[in-house]
Amino acid sequence: MADDLMARITATVQRGQAGERDAAREELESMWAEVEHGGGDDFHRCVIAHFLADLQADQRDELMWDERALAAVRGVSDERAQRFDQSLQVRGFMPSLYLSLADDHRRLGDATSAREFLENAQATSDALGHDPYGELVKGIMGKVRRALAEGSTEPLPDD
Incomplete structure (x- = not known):
């Protein structure tokens, strides 16, 4: 199943890993707002928050995003994750x-x-x-x- 939001998340994470940390953080924060307004689900929340944590300059902000990722994963089923990747x-x-x-x-x-x-x-x-x-x-x-x-x-x- 095509998941345009996951494709955008993946591309943005790759930009952040390539050194464009600020731009990637801003894009992921925008995607987070999109998901929070009904544009995604807990799988998207978990992935966005997990990667947003790594892009934070402040350790307390990193903790907040990691806590959000853990909270979101509770709403993710194997079936949902496997719609993105069968092996998950x-x-x-x-x-x-x-x-x-x-x-x-x-x-x-x-x-x-x-x-x-x-x-x-x-x-x-x-x-x-x-x-x-x-x-x-x-x-x-x-x-x-x-x-x-x-x-x-x-x-x-x-x-």
């Missing part, structure tokens, strides 16, 4: 969503909440495949775990 299962979203929140709380100095979200990410990590995406998320889990152990609130290293 909502459970597969959860490790990344929880991990984002763990890192947000860690960077804001709330180690207790960070550990709780990290535990949730770990508990759902069996949904990750043995593919580059799954390995990426698992690798970031390790980085967040180490940063928590060190008491660091600094951004994670890119290495």
